[in-house]
Amino acid sequence: MTQYSRVSGSVGLITLKNPPVNQLSAVVRHGIVDTVQKALSDPKVKSVVICGQNGMFCGGADIKEFQTLANMRGPPLIPMIHSIEAADKPVVAAIEGGAFGGGLELALGCHYRIAHSKAKVGLPEVTLGLLPAAGGSQRLPRLIGVPAALSLITTGRHITAAEALQLGLVDQVADHNTVDAAVKFALSVAGQSLDARRISNFQCPPVPNMDALFEDVMQKVRTTARGAIAPIACVQAVRAAATLPYTQGMQREKELMATLFTSGQARALQYCFFAQRVVGRWSMPSGARWDTSKGRPIHKAAVIGLGTMGRGITVALAQTGLSVVAVETQEKQFMEAKKAVSNMLERGAKRSGKPLAHGKITYSQSLQAVADVDLVIEAVFEDMGLKKKVFQQLSAVCKPGTFLCTNTSTLDVDELASQTHQPELVVGMHFFAPAHIMKLLEVVYGPRSSPELVAVVMELGKKMGKVSVAVGNCRGFVGNRMLKPYRDQAYFLLEEGATPQLIDQALEEFGFAMGAFKVSDLSGLDVGWKVRKEEGLVQPGGGSGKSARIRNGVRYSPLGDLMCEQGRFGQKTGRGWYQYDKPGSRDARPDPWMHSFLEEYRARHGLVARRISNQEVLERCLYAMINEGFRVLEDGIAAGPEDIDIIYVFGYGWPRHRGGPMFYANMVGLEIVLERLEHYAQANPDMPTLQPCSLLRKLVASGSPPVNKWKEVIKNVRSQL
């Protein structure tokens, strides 16, 4: 909706009213068309101001309308914006809060833009698999120049009002009431010629070596896009702005948008946008929910253990403005950590332009120092015995009511909780390395965890800039639990004839940031080896005879153990699944040694190498992971498919334009995933992770409903258990 009034005698004020972000739904577009016409035909009105209610200009087109073309009724945006630009009375955009996507395109159609100093603007369409197709790709380069427009449009980043002013994207920045400032401004420009204010009439500012610039940008975009098509279309659209007259440029914008609009990638990215918001509305099997559970404020937090994870967590906490007590009992680690944390904070301050958070951290070598904190995050070595001891000590030292969190990535949170006097005040906070950079936080609750604590930790995660997902307790929680069958399949494929580079290439072409073996080299093969040894899975020399590749009755690959026996721990030793120039180097190169290692291994176990296709790599690795995802849903560990998908997109390098593993399964077709799993399970009866799980079968039997309808089927499956 829109509201219209005449203010200060001669200014027509149009207010967009469409909570939550004044998105340009059909009814708003109708309102704009009608009120603009009203203002222009009223002889008393000499100029017009467009603003948004509740301190927000406009969040752009209504993304919900994009779900089907049938939804796209009402006046189209492009002619609506053209009619504003063509008006013979000055139109001023008063930007409070933000102007994003279609919202900024609307403002670019206005003759002047005034922004509040705290407002942000941007064209984030690329993050939704689209391009700014209401003239944004054509007007922005004409206004601020090709290089700056390319940067904004291909990344979708939001910029501050100050940066927008510097770029010439806004004409004035207001510190107080933006609408008042805009009305005053509108009065001052009434009657002035608008010839020089219509951006579509501008020529793009000339760029020396334009071909080279576009080639360079396209090259960079292709490398970072990992298969996403929207960033490439964005470059093509800006190129059209730079090389074609406006009307032809608009035609190109339209053609490019038509390709993107109906693409699977746009569906996936828009799903991710909403899924990210869905996971914030967490719920627990007990019925506790985000909107009925209230946390309490945390003023002082502590981190126990200042290894790599503890350091990152300390930085992330300090950057929220909290007082942090950082505890490390080992002298050498203590000294190194203090220095490392300072450096990380300095780099962070430089990057963000925000002041240093140094003063807020106090360091101690004694656990007694945490006696008065509100919340503790334990980040000692991943060893159940050690962690149990720490939790017993914390329970004795901390004041009653202190929240105790563990940064374990796999261990049983309930077992740790049972070491304390108040098990209901214990949860897992699974950070991802580097903890001050990576966006994902898995918040792991147990059956006894209090909803108040979950609310506190979810809120704390938000303050740390994390995307927090609440999940139930099981081995590996959601992310690592699903990663295991994926990795196992990668090992089995090596045994059957693949190479690490063949598998990694297939996964990277799919869009993963790194293939399974590069990730393993990065995180260190010894980490998993230690866990497997503790579980009694490792046999010297990989074991012999038929049982060498079987543990507990299921298929097991000792390849990783054999690599570790040879000291090949990955990047840290300069040798792993790949070779590196020197220990610590990141540049992975295929290692000819691997060829003879695998040949010798296959010969020892009577395996005949066969040709493995990319399709088989993807189906076996991804469908095994997806199948486990269905089990996670069936077990109630994740509340819905969105939780799994957000975990994978933000924590495991899953390509966002494919929407997360569960969304991807839906896109492929659940019946196809089921059929392929059945096929591989039949060929490999000793791999139970390939046996399709009952929820998948149930969903297929229910006609493969879209992903947002799965929860109903899950509820039925659970009620039958």
Ligand SMILES: CC(C)(COP(=O)(O)OP(=O)(O)OC[C@H]1O[C@@H](n2cnc3c(N)ncnc32)[C@H](O)[C@@H]1OP(=O)(O)O)[C@@H](O)C(=O)NCCC(=O)NCCSC(=O)C[C@@H](O)CCCCCCCCCCCCC(=O)O
């Ligand atoms: C705005 C924000 C920065 C605010 O952040 P904040 O943290 O304050 O709040 P939330 O993010 O939690 O959001 C609150 C609430 O609002 C919902 N929401 C936000 N934005 C939108 C929106 N744009 N539409 C709908 N709903 C929105 C959000 O979901 C939350 O609600 P929930 O219930 O889920 O909790 C932040 O919200 C933000 O970043 N928003 C998105 C901004 C954005 O990306 N905007 C761009 C939108 S796309 C666009 O504008 C496209 C235009 O360029 C062009 C359109 C032209 C269309 C032409 C179509 C041609 C089709 C051709 C096809 C031809 C095919 C053929 O014929 O064959």
